[in-house]
Amino acid sequence: MNATINQKPSLLETIIRKRWLGKGFLLAIAILAIYKLTISFLAGPTVFMQQVINGFQLGFVYALIALGYTMVYGIVRLINFAHGDVFMVGAFVSYYAIADFGLNTWPAKVMPGLPAWLSTAIGVISVVLLSMVSCAFLAFTIERIAYKPLRNAPRISALITAIGVSFFLEYFGALPIAFGPNFVTYQRPFEVVNWVISTSGIVALEPGVAPPDNTLIISNISLYIIIISLLLLFILNFFVRRTRVGKAMRATAYDKPTSRLMGINVDGIISVTFAIGAALAGAAGVLYATAFPQVYFAMGIIPGLKAFVAAVLGGIGSIPGALVGALIIGEAEVLSAAYISTPMRDAVAFSILVLVLLVRPTGIFGEPSREKA
Amino acid sequence: MFKKIPRTNLLFFGGALLVFLVIQIAISTHLLNDFWSTIIRIGGVMAIVSLGLNLIYGFNGQFSLGQWGFYAIGAYTAADITYRWTNLNEATGLSILLIGVLLVGGAIVYLRSLLGKIRGLDALSAFTMYFLATLVLGVLAVYLGKLVGPAVAGLLLALPSGISLQIVFVLAVIIGGILAAEVSFLFGLPVLTLGSDYFGIATLGFTIIVKVLLDNSDTMLGFAEMKGARGMIGIPKITTWFWVFLALFIVVLVMRNLLHSSYGRAIVSVREDEIAGKAMGVDVAEYKILAFVIGSFFAGLAGGLYAHINGFLHPSSFNFIRSFDPMIIIVLGGLGSMTGTLLASFTWALLLEGVLRLVLPQGFETWRFVVYPLLLILIMLVRPSGLLGTYELPFLRQVLPPLKAFSKSNSNSANPESGHPVPLQEATK
Numbered sequence: 001m002n003a004t005i006n007q008k009p010s011l012l013e014t015i016i017r018k019r020w021l022g023k024g025f026l027l028a029i030a031i032l033a034i035y036k037l038t039i040s041f042l043a044g045p046t047v048f049m050q051q052v053i054n055g056f057q058l059g060f061v062y063a064l065i066a067l068g069y070t071m072v073y074g075i076v077r078l079i080n081f082a083h084g085d086v087f088m089v090g091a092f093v094s095y096y097a098i099a100d101f102g103l104n105t106w107p108a109k110v111m112p113g114l115p116a117w118l119s120t121a122i123g124v125i126s127v128v129l130l131s132m133v134s135c136a137f138l139a140f141t142i143e144r145i146a147y148k149p150l151r152n153a154p155r156i157s158a159l160i161t162a163i164g165v166s167f168f169l170e171y172f173g174a175l176p177i178a179f180g181p182n183f184v185t186y187q188r189p190f191e192v193v194n195w196v197i198s199t200s201g202i203v204a205l206e207p208g209v210a211p212p213d214n215t216l217i218i219s220n221i222s223l224y225i226i227i228i229s230l231l232l233l234f235i236l237n238f239f240v241r242r243t244r245v246g247k248a249m250r251a252t253a254y255d256k257p258t259s260r261l262m263g264i265n266v267d268g269i270i271s272v273t274f275a276i277g278a279a280l281a282g283a284a285g286v287l288y289a290t291a292f293p294q295v296y297f298a299m300g301i302i303p304g305l306k307a308f309v310a311a312v313l314g315g316i317g318s319i320p321g322a323l324v325g326a327l328i329i330g331e332a333e334v335l336s337a338a339y340i341s342t343p344m345r346d347a348v349a350f351s352i353l354v355l356v357l358l359v360r361p362t363g364i365f366g367e368p369s370r371e372k373a
Numbered sequence: 374m375f376k377k378i379p380r381t382n383l384l385f386f387g388g389a390l391l392v393f394l395v396i397q398i399a400i401s402t403h404l405l406n407d408f409w410s411t412i413i414r415i416g417g418v419m420a421i422v423s424l425g426l427n428l429i430y431g432f433n434g435q436f437s438l439g440q441w442g443f444y445a446i447g448a449y450t451a452a453d454i455t456y457r458w459t460n461l462n463e464a465t466g467l468s469i470l471l472i473g474v475l476l477v478g479g480a481i482v483y484l485r486s487l488l489g490k491i492r493g494l495d496a497l498s499a500f501t502m503y504f505l506a507t508l509v510l511g512v513l514a515v516y517l518g519k520l521v522g523p524a525v526a527g528l529l530l531a532l533p534s535g536i537s538l539q540i541v542f543v544l545a546v547i548i549g550g551i552l553a554a555e556v557s558f559l560f561g562l563p564v565l566t567l568g569s570d571y572f573g574i575a576t577l578g579f580t581i582i583v584k585v586l587l588d589n590s591d592t593m594l595g596f597a598e599m600k601g602a603r604g605m606i607g608i609p610k611i612t613t614w615f616w617v618f619l620a621l622f623i624v625v626l627v628m629r630n631l632l633h634s635s636y637g638r639a640i641v642s643v644r645e646d647e648i649a650g651k652a653m654g655v656d657v658a659e660y661k662i663l664a665f666v667i668g669s670f671f672a673g674l675a676g677g678l679y680a681h682i683n684g685f686l687h688p689s690s691f692n693f694i695r696s697f698d699p700m701i702i703i704v705l706g707g708l709g710s711m712t713g714t715l716l717a718s719f720t721w722a723l724l725l726e727g728v729l730r731l732v733l734p735q736g737f738e739t740w741r742f743v744v745y746p747l748l749l750i751l752i753m754l755v756r757p758s759g760l761l762g763t764y765e766l767p768f769l770r771q772v773l774p775p776l777k778a779f780s781k782s783n784s785n786s787a788n789p790e791s792g793h794p795v796p797l798q799e800a801t802k
Binding site: 019079150160164 | 493747
């Protein structure tokens with residue numbers, strides 16, 4: 001009898017129990033990806049590093065959008081498809097503020113004594129703030145009109161409404177009386193400065209001069225994007241972790257009826273969540289338009305979708321998850337555009353999402369689901 | 374002895390025949406011009422797609438945004454087959470796909486009976502096996518198809534050209550559907566293990582990947598005739614109202630009978646409560662994939678019909694934004710209501726493509742897509758559960774056999790006098 005109990009499982013049983021086939025499939029894909037990356041890196045290390053820097057630039061913009069998705073989903077379980085279009089509105093608000101009103105130049109006009117870099121920085125920040133406030137107001141209005149009456153309806157009704165709001169913002173924006181159906185060239189709120197990084201140090205690149213070979217180039221666009229994004233992320237993290245409203249927000253996300261019993265104004269908290277997410281999207285709109293200087297009515301669809309993928313990838317409801325997921329998606333997009341083919345970048349982002357979800361069903365930082373969603 | 378046909382059945386079949394005849398006569402006598410006849414056919418196609426999605430989401434509760442991707446697969450597959458037949462006079466494409474689809478389908482059915490016996494096999498491992506089998510059989514099908522292609526072409530050429538074209542068309546549409554079903558099986562196997570919303574996002578990703586592949590179909594996939602992002606032209610326009618109606622009618626019947634069978638009740642039980650279903654012995658994973666594959670088959674079928682309406686396919690019609698259309702239709706019509714889906718899809722086509730184009734004054738055509746979302750939001754706010762809720766036509770409504778009838782036929786196996794309701798599984802056997 002002892003022999004049968006201690007019998008070693010057959011090879012087939014081991015393969016099935018340890019899931020070797022599935023793991024092997026994933027491993028094969030991972031090896032292929034690593035091989036491709038290594039080959040690309042060895043072919044031109046500086047070009048590769050340049051792409052990585054570009055990927056960070058894109059990733060931080062995605063992170064700002066992804067936060068709105070992750071917060072709203074965490075609190076009302078709604079995939080807010082209109083979020084990408086709020087991002088578009090943010091970009092357009094900043095476009096009009098700069099092109100028609102010259103908002104970015106007000107510090108130079110009012111306080112001519114300030115150093116140039118400081119007045120530029122204040123100008124940029126005021127443009128970003130204007131976009132954030134308008135987007136927050138827009139999202140607050142949308143939430144009150146379209147989503148709040150459906151709080152107790154089936155979840156799919158709210159989702160369809162979100163799609164309706166998204167269509168409305170896009171096609172209303174495409175009307176000639178609004179933003180118009182054409183691509184508009186964006187005017188950056190600051191002069192672009194490029195720095196060349198090489199072994200001999202960091203040198204500012206003269207405009208109109210071709211950069212030398214085998215060097216990295218960093219522009220102040222990347223610096224603005226990374227600094228503003230990190231600043232907003234820290235403010236948001238402080239807000240959610242340390243303030244009373246942030247605490248109420250986390251409580252509402254965890255359990256709505258109980259937090260209502262504890263005296264939390266749940267509807268108010270949900271509105272605040274929408275507004276904060278939209279404010280971040282507005283900032284992202286300014287930064288995205290600065291990096292890729294073109295605005296048009298449908299610009300929010302693909303970045304919005306990518307950011308949502310990033311939020312799911314990082315684990316929906318988690319703020320560090322949104323950042324990590326967005327950086328992964330940004331890098332994947334830039335690298336696949338550079339080394340596989342430009343149109344495949346959307347497919348690559350989604351393939352990564354599907355593969356990660358197969359390994360970790362709730363995303364990288366996601367908690368295991370507590371209830372049937 | 375004649376079996377008595379229930380009155381609801383007579384009414385339904387008679388009504389369907391009447392609708393078909395009225396519209397057919399209106400089209401034949403040019404009472405409905407091309408514009409309106411196209412809209413009605415598109416409405417029928419949308420009804421088939423949406424019924425498929427309603428099976429997946431409305432009845433089985435799997436939030437899928439991939440329906441449009443399967444629709445695209447069906448459309449491009451069928452279009453490619455008929456294109457090659459009419460323009461190049463070759464049946465190699467038809468033979469390769471026919472053999473491939475049958476081989477892979479057989480392999481899936483065979484492997485499923487084998488793998489079903491292995492306990493504790495995870496979805497990803499199973500997927501790997503199916504995937505490898507599909508690859509091998511696909512290569513084999515290409516080889517075999519090239520071999521028998523000329524023979525098939527000769528056989529078809531022996532027939533009158535009108536008939537052979539119709540045969541190729543019907544085969545192409547069915548092959549498109551089966552291919553979509555097989556792709557959905559391979560994709561759904563690992564992905565259906567994800568939770569509800571995560572499954573939605575993964576299927577949305579599928580739609581986007583299909584769109585990207587179609588955009589580059591000439592360079593990346595190597596189908597020069599699909600012309601990538603420029604759009605595929607030269608597809609014969611042979612989808613008549615008759616074919617659309619026939620397909621829709623069969624789909625409605627199949628869905629009705631499926632949902633009224635024990636399979637259907639198992640599918641609905643997955644939507645209602647997975648855990649309770651499992652406790653009752655329902656193989657949840659099995660029924661999820663069953664509903665997903667059948668729904669995708671309908672989508673592929675509809676795609677094949679759609680491709681032959683305008684004779685023109687463009688990847689932008691398979692944009693992921695359009696993938697919300699069937700979702701919008703089934704929610705507007707009422708989730709889990711076939712009648713609502715039918716009504717909503719025809720209304721949707723008539724309203725969006727027809728009425729809004731005509732009603733809006735000159736220079737306001739772009740307002741069409743401003744009015745449409747406003748209507749959508751309004752309907753959702755006024756009737757969150759859809760226009761018809763869960764109303765069904767009497768024929769489509771599930772009628773459980775009365776207890777009395779049951780006691781007559783099965784009086785020896787159960788005790789109806791005790792008044793206990795009979796388990797549903799038993800009642801229809």
